[in-house]
Amino acid sequence: MSREKINKLIEIENQNLPWFVKEYLHSKSIVPYSAVTLYEYAKEFRRFFEWLISEEIISAPRTLQIELEDLEELRKEDVELYKSHLMHSPKVGTVKDSRSRSFVTVQRSITALRSLFKYLNTQTETKNNQVYLSQNVFLKIENVKTTKTLQERSRSIEKKLLLDDEAILFLYYIDQDYENTLTSHQAKAAFKRNKIRDLGIIALFLGTGIRLSELVNMQVSDLDTLNLEATVIRKGGFKDIALISSLFIDYIVQYEEARQRLYAPDFQEKALFLTTYKGAAKRIEPSTVEKMVAKYSSSFKTRITPHKLRHTVGTQLYKKTNSLLTVSHQLGQTGTSATAIYTHIVDSEQRDAMNDLWNDNE
Structure with a gap:
């Protein structure tokens, strides 16, 4: 996939993401993260927000309208539930529909969200010199463990x-x-x-x-x-x-x-x-x-x-x-x-x- 096409896909994802996520993606593009990584991260953020709304954990009508206050109120059990959803629910909307996600796929989701929340909790600044989020709920979430041993892998x-x-x-x-x-x-x-x-x-x-x-x-x-x-x-x-x-x-x-x-x-x-x-x-x-x-x-x-x-x-x-x-x-x-x-x-x-x-x- 060409870089131009990936950038276009990122723009499409951005249309459904809150302003602070767009800020995050822009900051990482300067690092720079690769366009492919940013696109994959953007998709993970959208899926997470869509799930929060569908489960009525957040009351925002659309992912675009999710606020920082909504993320501030997230608790460990909310995120653990999402992690469980990724691990046990079948894939939809792909050529591999109805198949379980691999531990690598689930861990990629956790890694992307952990990076976003770390940014919001430690690398941002309001007009009052405060970070966007006062807590990072993903610090309490463990990585996904593979069932394969190192020797098997x-x-x-x-x-x-x-x-x-x-x-x-x-x-x-x-x-x-x-x-x-x-x-x-x-x-x-x-x-x-x-x-x-x-x-x-x-x-x-x-x-x-x-x-x-x-x-x-x-x-x-x-x-x-x-x-x-x-x-x-x-x-x-x-x-x-x-x-x-x-x-x-x-x-x-x-x-x-x-x-x-x-x-x-x-x-x-x-x-x-x-x-x-x-x-x-x-x-x-x-x-x-x-x-x-x-x-x-x-x-x-x-x-x-x-x-x-x-x-x-x-x-x-x-x-x-x-x-x-x-x-x-x-x-x-x-x-x-x-x-x-x-x-x-x-x-x-x-x-x-x-x-x-x-x-x-x-």
Whole structure:
């Protein structure tokens, strides 16, 4: 989905949201949060407000007319009831109607609302130098717990990773063998046109572990191949440096040198990765990258996403360093809890070592 379309969808959601939510969304757009994140948050806010009205917890006739005073009066049991509603009621209005929401989906709702209430409770100011809300009811709400253990999650993830030499073989496959799987002249021509770019994108994913949003938002000036570094904007809007593995740098340099020749962008187009739209070069869209990764990976091994390439880097780095702190720094995580899953992915190596511990290999 294009950025212009997402911004239009945000405008539509804004029409049904109270003024203080619009203020929140504007403040986060400056951070900046990605347009996709803001759109998802806006939908979560609308759904929450619609539910409050439908349950008669708030008496406002429309979501647009909800006031700060209404939120001030919310109690823990009100929000716990909404959390229960998300966990147990079926989805409606989507292609997955009547299916239960995953714990990830429910947690995303809680995270979005927690962010809004934190803003209203700590980051706002009235004319009297007071915050908009005197209490934050979401401080009392616990996160949603998954029924899967880390080990179960890690095993399901491991099946979709490119471990050990598979990452190198994946790039080699795209470079040397993928074209032979294509039957039409049109498909071969499209592949050849973007081959150098596609290899550069996947090499940068595998060489850094950066997120999809971080990659597509990179500017030409953010890439420093001489020092093997990529400047990215992390979640939360802070700038960070991701180290690039020298193992993948050749593919990245090849694209950097060919960018102008391949796409002939205007002088003002500073995006690192480009595509051609209606004869003009423009920044590549996240959906285009997702489809591209899925296409190559399906042909090579199994369909994967850019996020699985990120997991691949995290797993390999942990195997080499045995340090969650190192992994969290490379991946731009604010703590080590999100990277703990990698310790379980490499458990098989630990088991093999223990099984072989007392064997005489001489």
